Amino acid sequence: MASAQQNCIKSSRRCGKTRRKRIYCDPSRPISCSHDDSLKLIRIWMKKEFGFKNKLVPAVFPTTGRGLMTRKSIRPGEILVSLPQRLLITTQTVLDSDIGKHIKRWKPKLTPQQCLTVFLIWEKHKHTESPWFPYINMLPVTFTSPGYFSSTELSFLPKCVRLKVDEVLEKLDCSYREVKHYSKYHWTELYDILTYDLYIWSWYVINSRSVYYQSNHSKYLSTDEPDNIALAPYLDLLNHSSQANVKAGYNAITNCYEIITYDVYKPYQEVFISYGCHGNQKLFIEYGFYIPDNCNDVYEISYDDILNACEHFSVKYKEKKLDLLKHHDLLKNLVCTMDGLSWKAMTVFKTLAMEWRHLEKWSQIYTETDIFNDLLPIVNTMIVFILQPYLDDNIQLMKQLQIQKQQADLNPVHVEIIEQLLKIENSILTKTLSM
Ligand SMILES: C[S@@+](CC[C@H](N)C(=O)[O-])C[C@H]1O[C@@H](n2cnc3c(N)ncnc32)[C@H](O)[C@@H]1O
Numbered sequence: 001m002a003s004a005q006q007n008c009i010k011s012s013r014r015c016g017k018t019r020r021k022r023i024y025c026d027p028s029r030p031i032s033c034s035h036d037d038s039l040k041l042i043r044i045w046m047k048k049e050f051g052f053k054n055k056l057v058p059a060v061f062p063t064t065g066r067g068l069m070t071r072k073s074i075r076p077g078e079i080l081v082s083l084p085q086r087l088l089i090t091t092q093t094v095l096d097s098d099i100g101k102h103i104k105r106w107k108p109k110l111t112p113q114q115c116l117t118v119f120l121i122w123e124k125h126k127h128t129e130s131p132w133f134p135y136i137n138m139l140p141v142t143f144t145s146p147g148y149f150s151s152t153e154l155s156f157l158p159k160c161v162r163l164k165v166d167e168v169l170e171k172l173d174c175s176y177r178e179v180k181h182y183s184k185y186h187w188t189e190l191y192d193i194l195t196y197d198l199y200i201w202s203w204y205v206i207n208s209r210s211v212y213y214q215s216n217h218s219k220y221l222s223t224d225e226p227d228n229i230a231l232a233p234y235l236d237l238l239n240h241s242s243q244a245n246v247k248a249g250y251n252a253i254t255n256c257y258e259i260i261t262y263d264v265y266k267p268y269q270e271v272f273i274s275y276g277c278h279g280n281q282k283l284f285i286e287y288g289f290y291i292p293d294n295c296n297d298v299y300e301i302s303y304d305d306i307l308n309a310c311e312h313f314s315v316k317y318k319e320k321k322l323d324l325l326k327h328h329d330l331l332k333n334l335v336c337t338m339d340g341l342s343w344k345a346m347t348v349f350k351t352l353a354m355e356w357r358h359l360e361k362w363s364q365i366y367t368e369t370d371i372f373n374d375l376l377p378i379v380n381t382m383i384v385f386i387l388q389p390y391l392d393d394n395i396q397l398m399k400q401l402q403i404q405k406q407q408a409d410l411n412p413v414h415v416e417i418i419e420q421l422l423k424i425e426n427s428i429l430t431k432t433l434s435m
Contacts, residue, residue: 026059028062029062030059030060030061030062030069030268030270031059031060032057032059033057033058033059033066034057034061036058037136038134038137038138039058039138041134041136041137041138042134042135042138042233043234044134045134045135045393046134046175046233046234046242048089050084050086050087051084052083052084052087052234054081055070055071055072055074055236056068056069056070056080056081056237056238056271057069057070057071058237059270061239061316062268062405064239064405065239065270066430067237067239067270067272068237068238068239068270068271069268069269069270069271070265070267070269070271070398071267071268071270072267073264073265073266073267074261074263074264074265074271075264076261076262076263076264077260077261077262078260078261079258079259079260080112080238080246080259080260080261080271080273081234081235081238081258081259082251082254082256082257082258082259083232083233083234083235083256083257083258084255084256085250085255085256085257086215086216087232087233087234088211088230088231088232088257089116089119089120089132089230089231089232089233090215090230091112091115091116091215091217091221091227092215092218093119094115094116094118094119095218095220096114097119099118099122101389102186102187102190103115103118103220103221104220105181105186106182106220107187108178108222108223109220109221109298110179110221110222111175111221111222111224111225111227112215112221112225112226112228113175113203113206113207113220113229114175114179116206116229116231117175117179117202117203117206117219118179118190118202120136120200120202120205120206120231121190121193121194121198121199122190123136124136124198124202125193129319130337132211132233132293135231135233135234137211139205141201142201143201143204143208143288143412144288144289144414144417145204145207145284145285145286145287145288146165146168146169146284146288147166147169147172147200147203147204148200148204148288148414149411150410150414152408152410153410153411153414153415153418156397156400156401156404156418156422157397157418157421157422158390158393158394158397158421158422158425159390159393160281160299160300160390161284161285161303161421161425162283164281165285165287168285170205172199172200173196175199175203176196176199177199179194179199180199181247181297181371188411204245204288205231206229206231206307207286207287208287208288209231209232209236209255209285210229210230210231210232211229211230211231211232211235211248212228212229212248212249213228213229213232213234213250213257214227214228214250215227215228215230215232226236227356230257232257235257235259237269238272239272239273239274240273240274240275240287240291241272241273241274241291242274242277242278242294242295242296243263243272243274244261244263244272244273244274245261245262245263245274246259246260246261246262246263246273246274247259247260247262248260250275251356251411259273261273262425275287277296278295278296279296279298280294280297280420280421280424281297281421284337284417284421288417289417290392290417290420290421290424292420294424297337297424297428298335298336298337298342298428299335299336299337299387299390299425299428299429299432300333300334300335301334301335301336301345301386301387303331303334305335305386306331306348306352306386307354308386309324309382309385309386310352312385313352313378313381313382313385315352315353316355316356317354317356317359318352320359321351321352321354321359324351324359324362325347325348325351330344330347330348330351331348333429336387336428336429336431336432337428338427338428338431339431340432340435341383341435346379347365348380348392349379349382349383350365350372350375351365351376352382353375353379353382354372354375358372358375383432383433384433387429387432387433388433390425390429391426391429391430391433394422394426394429395426396427397422398422398426400422401415401418401419401422424430
């Protein structure tokens with residue numbers, strides 16, 4: 001086994017013994033993956049089979065884990081990765097493969113994500129016989145996504161995250177049962193190898209590593225979901241930063257999937273892309289991680305909670321107000337952040353608090369920032385009514401988690417994620433309640 005010292009990135013080829021020792025002691029340095037056989041194999045395979053060359057190399061970073069690092073400076077406008085189209089795994093790749101005949105016969109038709117999930121399971125089973133073995137071999141064997149949390153662990157998540165997770169896991173379970181059921185009667189080789197564990201592994205690979213790639217919709221696949229995902233080997237080693245400024249897409253001239261960065265990187269820095277403007281709830285649910293100080297974190301107020309508040313406070317002209325708000329598209333994405341209620345949410349609560357005389361000049365809400373501020377005390381009462389129970393709930397969950405983590409068999413990585421999600425939500429709720 002390679003020692004930690006051997007694995008360290010050296011900042012200069014000429015560095016002597018003392019320098020190497022210092023680098024070894026520095027926990028903020030990335031650790032080179034040059035001794036990882038699976039990563040060596042994928043690079044050799046991509047170069048030999050596809051002529052793929054790249055200036056980014058895999059490394060393990062202290063805060064983000066395995067990712068890609070540049071050895072040279074990168075300037076804005078540079079191409080980070082240019083992946084030949086033949087290296088993408090799209091639904092067309094699946095339909096053209098030896099299992100295409102099964103996919104084309106499937107009833108009811110598979111969604112694009114199910115299609116890719118089944119393909120990955122099948123190719124993984126083929127092991128070294130699969131042309132994709134070098135890629136599948138370097139994929140993580142487990143994830144920290146909700147499907148990998150025990151039911152006890154899930155019960156400690158903030159309520160609104162738990163509700164969203166329940167929905168996703170229900171969908172995942174349903175998708176598995178559909179595939180298992182169909183394969184039992186029409187594709188027994190798949191049925192024999194298919195387990196729920198294998199299915200969720202494959203599902204999360206597709207969910208957390210796919211790039212946006214618009215395929216021509218095949219008549220063999222369900223149109224319930226758009227066909228716009230593809231696996232992009234090697235490129236999918238890039239981690240997420242909400243600050244990353246990149247452009248990604250297929251270049252029809254070069255026939256490559258390209259990522260261009262508009263950021264500056266120094267040698268030996270981790271290079272990032274952005275998976276989207278996601279808060280930590282979404283990052284956890286879709287990708288199984290969170291980032292500290294995420295500027296996209298929000299707490300979303302549900303429509304049901306708005307209706308409950310209307311009921312509790314016997315809001316006057318309720319139907320008229322809700323119609324008005326709906327008409328102006330103000331009843332969706334009602335959030336609060338570390339800056340308090342969003343303008344949209346504030347507008348909804350001000351409207352609910354209005355008397356008829358206010359409603360008559362309602363449209364001024366768009367032009368005058370401080371208008372209707374005489375309604376703020378009522379708005380605050382409604383906010384406390386809605387948000388305080390969630391904050392109290394989270395404080396209880398946090399207390400119970402501290403006790404349970406000493407006793408129960410909880411995964412420490414999962415516990416850390418749960419604690420962070422609770423803390424983030426508590427900060428937003430506390431800040432909003434104190435405004
Ligand atoms: C497309 S992969 C990126 C490469 C991945 N780290 C690997 O080792 O293969 C996406 C996964 O990387 C991890 N990830 C991405 N960005 C991260 C970040 N900023 N911090 C921590 N983990 C991150 C999450 O586990 C996510 O599901």
